Amino acid sequence: MTQDNDPIGEAIARLRERAQRQGAAETGSDEAGPRLAIDAERHRLRQLEALLFAAAEPLDIETLQARLPAEAEVEALLAALQADYAERGVRLVEVGGRWRFETAPDLASLLEEVKEEPRRLSDAGLETLAIIAYHQPVTRAEIEEIRGVAVSKGTIDLLFEIGWIRLRGRRRSPGRPVTYGTTDAFLDYFGLSAIGDLPGVADLKAAGLLDSRLPPGFEVPDPGLGLRGEGEDDALDLTGEDAPDFHVDFMEDEEGEDD
Template identity: 55%
Template sequence: MSTESPLRALEAIIFAAAAPLTLADIAKHIGERGDLPHLLRDLAAAYADRGINLVERGGRWHFQTAPDLAHHLRPSREAVRKLSRAAVETLSVIAYHEPVTRPEIEEIRGVAVSGGTIDVLMEAGWIRPAGRRETPGRPLQYATTPGFLAHFNLIHRRDLPGLADLKAAGLLDREPPRELALPFSSTDD
């Protein structure tokens, strides 16, 4: 019988993982060693004031750089690429209505969605194909990614602001921004 600490084993498994892990993934590696959610909360608390944090995004656990230190890791030169208003609106529709098809996005927005808009959002890592709808024509559905949650510092999609929050912030009382800055790393010098 091993005398290793469950927290140490948990830390090692999450650290070495190539991608964020679900509770089921973690349990496969360390087995049943007590209350896994409790152990994860304990480990996250132990890392709360460190340079890296243990976080849960969309039901998956991983280590990430502490948000207040991220600026130390950015490349020295960052090219800013603007998201068009259409891309911001499309991302919003997908986030609030996922999984959603292109025709549904177009119906909600009232205009056609170009393939380029979808491509930009997929390139940013914020949306992904989410299967096909079981309707005539079997249209492709889109959903947000864990990268979307991480970029917008959300734990779950239910953390998106509601209508009352948006009104309170004054975002529904005026014209929405024409463009949203989206940082893309550039290796050009």
């Protein structure tokens, strides 16, 4: 940077000239005047720096002038501060007539933060997930029978994509439909140690999720019914007389199939 393009040097030179004209008369010393003036200017630079750092939004010259001493030359101070920060990690820039500090462009990659935006489940997705959790292993037809409406492929695909459901096998019935169940990721997300820890009727009522006046015969199924262990696809209890038919699944290793 040449002397002609040195804002700090120019600002100091102007200060020296002004101090030389006024310093001797005001201070009685040819040396004290310039030194005091330079110290005052540096103090204003610090004040300007503090204002810009603390500001929640860019500041215009009028706002800065109102906050600084009346004798402060804001434009000269901004130029000096801008030059001082030119090679630092942050720099002083003018945006639309206002001034602010920002990260140096070549260092922007250091501050990048990648966040995975969670996909919000629709009401249909939540209902489908709840049915699978409480009735697993359950087929799509059974989900639709419980909900009373068709289940879109997109809803099932989204639950697979999130990682909360998995295939449990095929039903020993005409058409051999696939059945669905929850995953360990589902348990982890909802803070459950086992699927049997899902809330029952009393818990749902206490949380205000169920009307206190339920229809006759209403019950919440036991999500652990018929399961002998967690994470075992073939751990199905086929002996319980009260187990619903859709718990009678089998897990055969078939060519081309993957659980």
